[in-house]
Amino acid sequence: MNKLAVVALGGNALLRGTQDGTIEEQEQNTKDTLENLIYLIKEGYSLVISHGNGPQVGNILMRNDAGFENYQIPQMPLDVCVADSQGGIGYMIERMLRNALVDHHMVKDVVTIVTQVVVSKDDPAFKNPTKRVGRSYTKEQADELNKTKGWIFKGDTKVKDGYRRVVPSPEPIEVFNAKSIETLARQGNIVIAVGGGGIPVYYDEKNYVRTLDAVIDKDNASSLLATIIHADEFYILTDVPYIYLDYNKPTQRIAEFLSVADAKKYMAEGQFAEGSMGPKIKAAIRFVENGGSKSVITEATKLEDRKYGSKISMEYDK
Amino acid sequence: MNKLAVVALGGNALLRGTQDGTIEEQEQNTKDTLENLIYLIKEGYSLVISHGNGPQVGNILMRNDAGFENYQIPQMPLDVCVADSQGGIGYMIERMLRNALVDHHMVKDVVTIVTQVVVSKDDPAFKNPTKRVGRSYTKEQADELNKTKGWIFKGDTKVKDGYRRVVPSPEPIEVFNAKSIETLARQGNIVIAVGGGGIPVYYDEKNYVRTLDAVIDKDNASSLLATIIHADEFYILTDVPYIYLDYNKPTQRIAEFLSVADAKKYMAEGQFAEGSMGPKIKAAIRFVENGGSKSVITEATKLEDRKYGSKISMEYDK
Numbered sequence: 001m002n003k004l005a006v007v008a009l010g011g012n013a014l015l016r017g018t019q020d021g022t023i024e025e026q027e028q029n030t031k032d033t034l035e036n037l038i039y040l041i042k043e044g045y046s047l048v049i050s051h052g053n054g055p056q057v058g059n060i061l062m063r064n065d066a067g068f069e070n071y072q073i074p075q076m077p078l079d080v081c082v083a084d085s086q087g088g089i090g091y092m093i094e095r096m097l098r099n100a101l102v103d104h105h106m107v108k109d110v111v112t113i114v115t116q117v118v119v120s121k122d123d124p125a126f127k128n129p130t131k132r133v134g135r136s137y138t139k140e141q142a143d144e145l146n147k148t149k150g151w152i153f154k155g156d157t158k159v160k161d162g163y164r165r166v167v168p169s170p171e172p173i174e175v176f177n178a179k180s181i182e183t184l185a186r187q188g189n190i191v192i193a194v195g196g197g198g199i200p201v202y203y204d205e206k207n208y209v210r211t212l213d214a215v216i217d218k219d220n221a222s223s224l225l226a227t228i229i230h231a232d233e234f235y236i237l238t239d240v241p242y243i244y245l246d247y248n249k250p251t252q253r254i255a256e257f258l259s260v261a262d263a264k265k266y267m268a269e270g271q272f273a274e275g276s277m278g279p280k281i282k283a284a285i286r287f288v289e290n291g292g293s294k295s296v297i298t299e300a301t302k303l304e305d306r307k308y309g310s311k312i313s314m315e316y317d318k
Numbered sequence: 319m320n321k322l323a324v325v326a327l328g329g330n331a332l333l334r335g336t337q338d339g340t341i342e343e344q345e346q347n348t349k350d351t352l353e354n355l356i357y358l359i360k361e362g363y364s365l366v367i368s369h370g371n372g373p374q375v376g377n378i379l380m381r382n383d384a385g386f387e388n389y390q391i392p393q394m395p396l397d398v399c400v401a402d403s404q405g406g407i408g409y410m411i412e413r414m415l416r417n418a419l420v421d422h423h424m425v426k427d428v429v430t431i432v433t434q435v436v437v438s439k440d441d442p443a444f445k446n447p448t449k450r451v452g453r454s455y456t457k458e459q460a461d462e463l464n465k466t467k468g469w470i471f472k473g474d475t476k477v478k479d480g481y482r483r484v485v486p487s488p489e490p491i492e493v494f495n496a497k498s499i500e501t502l503a504r505q506g507n508i509v510i511a512v513g514g515g516g517i518p519v520y521y522d523e524k525n526y527v528r529t530l531d532a533v534i535d536k537d538n539a540s541s542l543l544a545t546i547i548h549a550d551e552f553y554i555l556t557d558v559p560y561i562y563l564d565y566n567k568p569t570q571r572i573a574e575f576l577s578v579a580d581a582k583k584y585m586a587e588g589q590f591a592e593g594s595m596g597p598k599i600k601a602a603i604r605f606v607e608n609g610g611s612k613s614v615i616t617e618a619t620k621l622e623d624r625k626y627g628s629k630i631s632m633e634y635d636k
Binding site for chain 1: 498
């Protein structure tokens with residue numbers, strides 16, 4: 001049986017921070033990234049691809065504000081905006097991947113699945129929302145939105161005197177359609193799923209699926225999906241080729257092979273930044289602890305020569 | 319083997335013309351509609367559900383305009399907006415259907431697939447765009463957009479002196495992921511696909527999948543999908559319980575059982591309005607001519623008692 005890998009595309013894979021976000025930019029970045037996935041496909045991997053949606057869902061939320069301001073179009077809640085972004089981004093990745101496959105004379109179907117991910121209403125994250133979403137508001141606007149909609153705000157890290165809405169980032173518990181995703185991937189299709197970490201939902205006491213305002217960490221949700229579908233390997237593609245120890249210090253060095261115990265020790269020592277490498281390493285560790293054979297953290301361009309990238313396994317045998 | 323049916327939900331199934339388009343309205347309408355699909359599921363049908371997206375993609379296009387106007391957010395092209403709408407609407411239908419299944423103590427998974435549909439770049443529709451999309455513009459705005467973006471405009475049927483963009487409505491030729499849709503549906507999942515008639519794409523001379531600005535008739539694309547996946551029956555749900563002859567005349571009468579020959583004869587006589595019942599009956603006929611056993615046109619609420627609704631078959635045996 002082919003090896004099954006889940007590959008989580010980082011934010012930069014689709015849109016770089018310095019870009020405006022036009023469709024031409026997004027398509028070009030996506031094309032460049034996918035070109036590197038061809039190496040995995042040529043090695044015979046079955047693939048499930050997940051992706052971030054930060055800038056895209058941010059734009060969708062701002063367009064919702066503007067549509068109401070200018071044309072009184074009812075605003076859609078965050079869950080529907082995340083679902084919209086899964087449709088738009090998933091379609092873009094699927095189309096660019098189909099064309100990359102044509103370039104390499106490979107015949108495979110690509111399927112994009114709109115994915116809900118279950119969280120717990122009792123997750124402690126709901127007591128402390130931390131994830132900034134949408135646009136920057138003034139203090140007056142933020143106070144008004146807090147009163148009318150109950151939104152919570154924190155200072156904008158980029159706009160002086162600006163405030164941004166924060167929502168909780170709860171732990172993913174269950175990924176809808178996991179069985180279908182696994183079936184399709186093992187039948188030779190490339191499946192795109194859990195975009196943006198999935199649309200967060202919860203079960204109420206009667207087992208109905210209910211909505212809530214939250215976002216789920218993309219690498220965390222992808223790790224859970226990889227576990228559920230019994231993937232062999234889990235790739236987190238980011239903008240550095242390796243995990244580093246003493247990052248940005250004179251003693252900076254590459255951590256190429258890490259056992260789970262090592263990775264946990266370094267994490268406890270505070271080696272990995274909370275907002276960036278930390279969650280990725282947590283997601284990578286979790287996949288291996290739950291039975292996966294290997295997690296890899298690297299840049300997309302480093303997939304060609306498999307000697308690059310940091311690998312986390314249970315007991316590392318170099 | 320269970321019978322496989324494709325059910326195309328009409329515009330009113332999700333949002334009525336008199337409503338504002340809030341998520342609460344859309345969810346309630348969707349819930350009411352889906353309650354009626356339970357009858358088909360209880361009878362043992364495997365189901366693929368398609369849906370319209372007119373008001374939703376219209377709102378997404380207007381939000382794109384407003385987002386650019388107020389915050390200079392780059393506008394997404396029509397194909398990405400259709401993909402966004404498939405994500406948002408598909409998610410809403412999937413969630414409401416999961417809850418309807420809970421109500422009826424039924425265990426089934428529901429899978430939403432973002433669907434591209436191939437058209438021909440040489441379709442005659444590209445010479446005569448007829449389908450109005452997006453918001454109303456003034457003459458000056460329309461002239462400017464025609465100059466800068468090459469958009470074509472026709473008079474707005476609702477806003478005096480208004481102009482709306484028109485795009486072509488080409489014939490669907492191929493539905494991506496049809497094999498996966500059939501596999502998942504026959505395995506007992508309910509599949510949501512070809513939302514809004516699908517995201518229109520075409521193959522260029524090098525076999526790359528390219529984008530274009532168009533919309534595909536939802537019933538037409540659903541009929542093609544039903545044929546490709548070898549569905550037994552094709553349901554078009556609309557806002558009348560039957561096909562009528564001499565509609566709105568003193569001689570108005572129900573056409574309950576129609577052979578394909580009858581339906582074609584009535585169509586040639588001009589019995590069915592071009593903008594409303596005409597395309598539905600064409601799609602229904604095409605499914606039967608391509609090997610389907612029966613097309614049904616009716617209201618969602620008429621699915622309970624299967625004696626209602628108009629049925630089109632090759633040779634009708636009442």
